[in-house]
Amino acid sequence: xxxxxxxxxxGVAPIAAIFVILFVVGGMAWFSxxxxxxxxxxxxxxxxxxxxxxxxxxxxxLPPIDPATVGTIxxxxxxxxxxxxxxVFTVTPECATNGHAAIEKEExxxxxxxxLANVFIxxxxxxxxxxxxxxxxxVVLDQSGCTYRPHVIAVQTGQQLLIRNSDNISHNVNxxxxxxAGFNQGMPSGTPDLKLxxxxxxxxxxxxxxxxxxxxxxxxxxxxxxxxxxxxxxSFEIAGVPPGKYKIDAIHETLGIKSLDVExxxxxxxxxxxxxxK
Numbered sequence: 001x002x003x004x005x006x007x008x009x010x011g012v013a014p015i016a017a018i019f020v021i022l023f024v025v026g027g028m029a030w031f032s033x034x035x036x037x038x039x040x041x042x043x044x045x046x047x048x049x050x051x052x053x054x055x056x057x058x059x060x061x062l063p064p065i066d067p068a069t070v071g072t073i074x075x076x077x078x079x080x081x082x083x084x085x086x087x088v089f090t091v092t093p094e095c096a097t098n099g100h101a102a103i104e105k106e107e108x109x110x111x112x113x114x115x116l117a118n119v120f121i122x123x124x125x126x127x128x129x130x131x132x133x134x135x136x137x138x139v140v141l142d143q144s145g146c147t148y149r150p151h152v153i154a155v156q157t158g159q160q161l162l163i164r165n166s167d168n169i170s171h172n173v174n175x176x177x178x179x180x181a182g183f184n185q186g187m188p189s190g191t192p193d194l195k196l197x198x199x200x201x202x203x204x205x206x207x208x209x210x211x212x213x214x215x216x217x218x219x220x221x222x223x224x225x226x227x228x229x230x231x232x233x234x235s236f237e238i239a240g241v242p243p244g245k246y247k248i249d250a251i252h253e254t255l256g257i258k259s260l261d262v263e264x265x266x267x268x269x270x271x272x273x274x275x276x277x278k
Contacts, residue, residue: 055131071268074237080277083110089214095146115234118152122227134158148217163194177205250274
C-alpha cells in the first residue's frame with residue numbers, strides 16, 4: 001500500500017504540482033476570456049483561418065453585368081385605412097433627464113398619403129449564383145436619444161456594420177438573429193463601436209436594449225446589393241438592376257410580407273406599389 005493510502009495525507013511535492021497546474025490552466029482561461037471579451041462580435045463568423053473565393057473568382061464563368069443595360073425598380077409602400085395611434089412610452093429617469101421623457105413606438109410609422117416607413121424591400125433572386133463584393137463604407141446603427149437610429153437598416157453580407165452609443169448613459173445590444181450567432185453586449189457611454197459582418201443571408205435580426213425595453217431595431221443582411229428600406233413617405237428605389245424577371249419582397253416587422261413580380265427590360269425603369277393593412 002502506498003504512503004498516500006496509509007497516511008490519508010498528500011505530500012508537499014504533489015500539492016505543489018497541483019497548484020502549478022491550476023495556476024497555468026487558470027491563467028490560460030483568464031487570458032482566453034479577456035481576449036474574447038476584447039473582440040467585437042462577428043455575426044455568423046467562422047474560423048479565422050477560413051478562406052473564401054472572391055466575387056471575381058465566383059463570377060468568372062458567368063457573363064458580366066453590362067452597366068449600359070441595368071435599370072431601376074422604384075415605388076412606394078402604403079398602409080390602407082386609418083393607422084392606429086402610436087403608443088407612447090414613459091421612459092426611465094436617466095433618459096428623461098436627458099430630454100427624452102416620452103418616446104413613440106416605431107412598430108408602425110405611417111406618413112402623409114399613407115406611406116409606410118421602415119419596410120425592407122429586396123429582390124428575391126440569386127442572380128444565377130453570382131457573387132457581389134460588399135460596399136467599403138460601413139452602415140451605422142446608433143443608440144441616440146434612448147432609441148435606435150435608424151429603426152430598420154439593411155447591409156450586404158460582408159459589409160461592416162457599426163453599432164454605436166452616442167448617448168451619455170449605458171445601453172446594451174441584445175441581438176436575436178434567425179440564423180447567425182446571437183450576442184448580448186453591454187455598451188456604457190464612450191464604448192467603442194461594435195463591429196460586425198454578416199456572412200450569410202439574415203432576414204429579420206432583432207436588436208433590443210434590455211436596460212430600456214422600448215428600444216428595438218431590425219437588421220437585414222442580403223447577399224446582393226439590390227435592396228432598400230422605405231423612407232418616411234413610404235418611397236424606395238433600387239438602382240443598377242440587370243434586366244430580368246424578378247420577385248420583389250416587401251417585409252414589415254409586424255404586418256408580414258408582400259410580393260410582386262416584375263419584368264425589367266434593358267435600361268428600364270419600373271414603378272411598383274405595395275399595400276399593407278391591419
